[in-house]
Amino acid sequence: MALLKLLLPLFLATQLAHAQTSTPSFEVATIKPAAPSPDGHTHINYPPDGRFSAINITLRALMQWAYAMPEKQILDGPAWLATTRFDIQAKVDDDQIKPFTPDPNHEIMRHMVQALLADRFLLKLHQETRTMPAYDLIFAKGGSKLQPTQSNGKTISSGRTYFNGQGLTTTIIAQELSQITGRIVVDKTNLTDRYDLKLQWTPDDAPVTDNSAPSLFTAIQEQLGLKLEPTKEPVPVLVIDQLDPPTPN
Incomplete structure (x- = not known):
């Protein structure tokens, strides 16, 4: 656990830096207020052809996916971060599709979405470690x-x-x-x-x-056979420094 706490800030810093330098990038992206959702659910799709869509999604939920960071560890930002929902469609240039084939964990797409957030929402953030109220997931009596x-x-x-x-x-x-x-x-x-x-x-x-x-x-x-024990834990967090409504399509 101690090693993990040391490595997580380095991992997050790498994620943030990689988002600024990674290629490919989206050729086109449209961001609109979410249309009424038939089932009320959020849907994220990213087939291996360079397309990405996020339907009926809040920016906090999209950041959770893009940065592999639980929503509770994404701090600050405007009130609409967790309430306003968007429909997002994006696609890379056909000449840049090849990198997605050997990307089973979709890391390339995650970095591209990070770059999209920085470009269209002017997102700026930094990572810290903070001690926060938490639960430890441990074994209950009997295992x-x-x-x-x-x-x-x-x-x-x-x-x-x-x-x-x-x-x-x-x-x-x-x-x-x-x-x-x-x-x-x-x-x-x-x-x-x-x-x-x-x-x-x-x-x-x-x-x-x-x-x-x-x-x-x-x-x-x-x-x-598990138990949630109240505690406080030092955990990695993303702190939002700036987040604006999306720029026009």
Whole structure:
């Protein structure tokens, strides 16, 4: 963990520097207020042909994807960062498509989106390490109940009362629990495999019946064999120095 805390700032600095120098770049990009979404969900698509689209997305959510940084660790910025939604379509020049073929983790596309944010939203930011309220994800009494994955890929489905996943590491599970709890969750399990899980709970403000699922924190212990322990942790963050509405298409 200590080594990770030392390496993360270096990794983030590399990410920020790479965004300024990487090629290829988008030939054209259109950014519009989001149209009414049929399902209310956000969709990010980046097939290996140099196209990128983000539908019904907030800038905070797009930054989470572009910088591989949980939303709770993206700080400051205007109020509309997490509320105003956009539809974004972008494409590279046909002559620049080749680099995307051997890019299975889509790092090239992430850097291009970083550059797009800097160009069209005048985004300026820096990275720091800050001590923030957090939860440590640890083993509950009796140990983990996570099931080894039966999937070759990764799927996540979550809502107000459930979180289902296939092929997930505990690091990804911690990131999803961070979104659900509203507080940074740090994986302290040291588990290295991938797992399948189904987590169901009853929100605190929902009526309780005899058939109700347990509260979130109880469900995590009973169904996953894990526990969220309140703490404070030094974590890497991105601090927004400037972010403006998008420039015209």
